[in-house]
Amino acid sequence: MNSPTGETDGDTPRGQLARRIAGEITLSDDPGATLRKWRTDFGVSQTELADRMDVSSSVVSDYESGRRASPGIGLVSRVVDALLDIDEARGGDRIRQYARVVSAGFDSEIVRDIREYPAARPTRRVYEALDATEVAAGSQDTVNGHTVIDSIEAITSLSSEEFYRLYGQSTDRALVFTEVTRGESPLVALRVVTPTPNAVILHGVSPDDLWTHAPKMARADGFALAVSTAPLEEALDRLRGI
Template identity: 50%
Template sequence: MLEKEKEALAKRIAGEITLSSDPGKTMRKWREIFGISQTELAEYLGVSSSVISDYEGGRRKSPGASTIRKFVEALLEIDERRGGNVIKAFSKTLGSEFPTSAILDIREFALPVTVRDIVNAVKGEVAANIDLLDRPIYGYTVVDSIQAILEMSSEEFLKLYGWTTERALVFTKVTTGRSPMIAIRVQGLKPAVVVLHGVKKLDELAVKIAEKERVPLVVSKVETESELIMNLRKLVEKREKEL
């Protein structure tokens, strides 16, 4: 299934680990993107969990080409066994950086941030699942909600997830927040956090869906879209400087 996409994704992961100044952190990043525990990965590779932990913690020397290849193959094989959701999400992002005009900005983090970092960046108020603010995030997508409704099919909606669902979906031009949350519930793929910008009165159903799906829901108090995007980009730049 999706052999070309698998190959392209494998090359990206392997290349990123090889070129990273901290291969262990990059390995951990990709393991978490795939939602695979250290125990599950270790069992697949036939090693102890401490081996995975030592690599990720930098307590073992940088992995060689053979180890990286086995690591990447394991991620892809485990994902395929689960239905290939990460590989499928990747396949939807091939092509231009902005595959639809509804996407105002999309970025990936070299190192994860938390929901709390996103909340601070967008001057947000948490409307649901405040207990999940420490959840890691590996990217964000800023979406013009009106354009998304007008032009995006259900399949194109998947393009919002970029490289991973472990990201913030930020919807602008929102009135109540009901439509974005219904779309997320219908699609089945859940982001790590949803941010709503422009809300006049938050819909109770939007909050209930967020609670049911265990997706933190945040209302941004930033005044303009440009300021919103600028603040998120600053967060990316900050993480890149920490590499």
């Protein structure tokens, strides 16, 4: 089927995102956890998803918990369509957000690493990988992925729109800024980007050297803030193993 612009459904942002979600669930070692990750990323309750699929909420719960066998292609397709239909009914914010990055390439001088996890991870695991110290608690205690950004390159080279794209496929993630001396510039830059990440880790700065207003800004915007001075390459290797 073609869209009014002449694109086939698979070429549209919705079609591209649908393929990504379906592929990630189908290929996951824990499809239920991956299904749950995407559902929560879209801000959809089990009941809302079940209603859209015309099944009982226990069916969704059983698949997510692993009490039922891994969902087949048919069910995965129904889940994906339901999530995207719900998003479109709400205004399509998630689809538009993902469209910004679905085909984006990233300069390795700016982005050291960008990953989506197969299922949500406790934020503390990111902290452990980076040997980070939390200086402000956030409203969420899990992340669905991480992006490691060279703060100097990003702030000096990117527009606000390009900076926004670095969130990757999910906003419920950890942003790690390297080459930080005080933390003022990354945190000020984050104020122009909504929604905010779940956690921000500033690498290269200690709690004593952190910008005085940093914890207060993090609390005001609702994200967790941590700092790290661990050897960067070793920390990145551990982070990639999460």
